[in-house]
Amino acid sequence: MDDPAWHAWYDRHAARLLLYARQWLADRASAEDAVQAGFVKVWRGCRPGETPDVPLLYAAVRSEALDLLKSRARRRAREDRVVAGSSHGWWEDDPLVSQERAAAVQRALEQLPIEQREAIVLRVWSGLSFPEVARTLGENENTVAARCRRGLAALEKLLPEGCREPL
Amino acid sequence: MNRFENDDAREEQGAEAAEGMILDLARLRPAVPSQTLRERIAADLAAPLSREATSSARSPTPAPRSFAWLAERMLWAAGGAIAAAVPFLLQPRPLPAETNRPAAAVDQGQVAPRGAEAPDPSSGAPPVIAAEPQAIAAQPQVIAGQEPIAEESLAWSDDGVQFIDGQIPARVIRHWVLERFPGADGNGLVRPREDVFVVPVALR
Numbered sequence: 606m607d608d609p610a611w612h613a614w615y616d617r618h619a620a621r622l623l624l625y626a627r628q629w630l631a632d633r634a635s636a637e638d639a640v641q642a643g644f645v646k647v648w649r650g651c652r653p654g655e656t657p658d659v660p661l662l663y664a665a666v667r668s669e670a671l672d673l674l675k676s677r678a679r680r681r682a683r684e685d686r687v688v689a690g691s692s693h694g695w696w697e698d699d700p701l702v703s704q705e706r707a708a709a710v711q712r713a714l715e716q717l718p719i720e721q722r723e724a725i726v727l728r729v730w731s732g733l734s735f736p737e738v739a740r741t742l743g744e745n746e747n748t749v750a751a752r753c754r755r756g757l758a759a760l761e762k763l764l765p766e767g768c769r770e771p772l
Numbered sequence: 773m774n775r776f777e778n779d780d781a782r783e784e785q786g787a788e789a790a791e792g793m794i795l796d797l798a799r800l801r802p803a804v805p806s807q808t809l810r811e812r813i814a815a816d817l818a819a820p821l822s823r824e825a826t827s828s829a830r831s832p833t834p835a836p837r838s839f840a841w842l843a844e845r846m847l848w849a850a851g852g853a854i855a856a857a858v859p860f861l862l863q864p865r866p867l868p869a870e871t872n873r874p875a876a877a878v879d880q881g882q883v884a885p886r887g888a889e890a891p892d893p894s895s896g897a898p899p900v901i902a903a904e905p906q907a908i909a910a911q912p913q914v915i916a917g918q919e920p921i922a923e924e925s926l927a928w929s930d931d932g933v934q935f936i937d938g939q940i941p942a943r944v945i946r947h948w949v950l951e952r953f954p955g956a957d958g959n960g961l962v963r964p965r966e967d968v969f970v971v972p973v974a975l976r
Contacts, residue, residue: 611817619804621802623804633806640805644813697803
């Protein structure tokens with residue numbers, strides 16, 4: 606079953622899904638495992654010619670990431686706490702964007718509570734609307750909007766002085 | 773401008789600032805996954821639906837579950853169930869109260885007469901049983917010599933080895949019975965009875 610449709614979906618969502626999974630899973634390989642499992646599960650649930658529901662796709666990856674986190678927490682609790690200094694950052698290298706600021710944004714995000722962080726990641730980098738973010742998280746739309754707003758305000762304060770200007 | 777208008781204006785400013793920050797942050801592009809992820813997803817989607825586990829870069833994919841896999845586990849489960857049942861099967865079953873009468877006592881004719889009096893178990897000294905127990909006086913409602921029409925076994929008790937007249941060791945077993953007699957006025961009467969079985973034993 607090599608449906609070319611999933612390739613287009615993969616190209617569009619894989620990086621975003623990976624970033625989302627990395628909010629729970631520190632290392633890239635584990636995050637990729639979660640993306641793989643969630644993507645395959647959702648895609649298999651689609652009827653022929655149908656495309657997956659985007660919030661459902663993110664919710665599936667979230668569920669897989671949490672499952673992996675739980676199973677791995679039994680073995681190695683420390684692994685998920687440290688992302689800073691990881692050999693693979695969250696962002697694509699871009700000559701137009703200051704690497705210092707990209708790293709600062711990642712570090713600031715890591716300091717936010719997970720509820721705020723996942724709302725921000727879904728809204729900013731996954732490009733989901735607030736109703737879609739709410740469906741992904743199974744929360745009220747106003748709740749996720751408030752979390753996002755509070756998270757962004759906190760993020761701005763957490764960024765170092767030199768990194769607060771627009772990218 | 774009242775307080776509510778102030779709040780609204782502040783909220784609008786906050787929302788605008790948040791939207792500006794979202795646009796700014798969105799310029800950071802998430803890192804793309806490794807090339808192998810696409811291959812792994814393609815392999816999973818190409819695999820049969822029954823396959824539960826996905827391939828992984830970290831851990832090898834477990835082999836699909838086969839009949840042998842299931843049979844092996846069923847065998848282990850059956851073994852475990854048998855092992856758990858063995859103690860219950862080996863445990864001696866308690867006989868029903870009606871059949872718990874010690875056969876030796878009956879065969880040896882050592883059954884004490886009905887109404888044999890039991891010694892006081894609360895006394896510190898070993899209980900001494902009279903060789904010829906006295907009969908308990910019959911209830912006034914029951915005609916002397918009348919046989920009960922029914923008996924209901926209530927309980928058995930093993931009092932262990934005791935000394936008859938302080939000399940002869942014997943094992944004492946008690947049996948409590950509820951006797952039913954036909955009443956003179958047509959109503960049935962009931963009377964408790966205690967049977968004491970004294971079985972001589974030899975102490976070595």
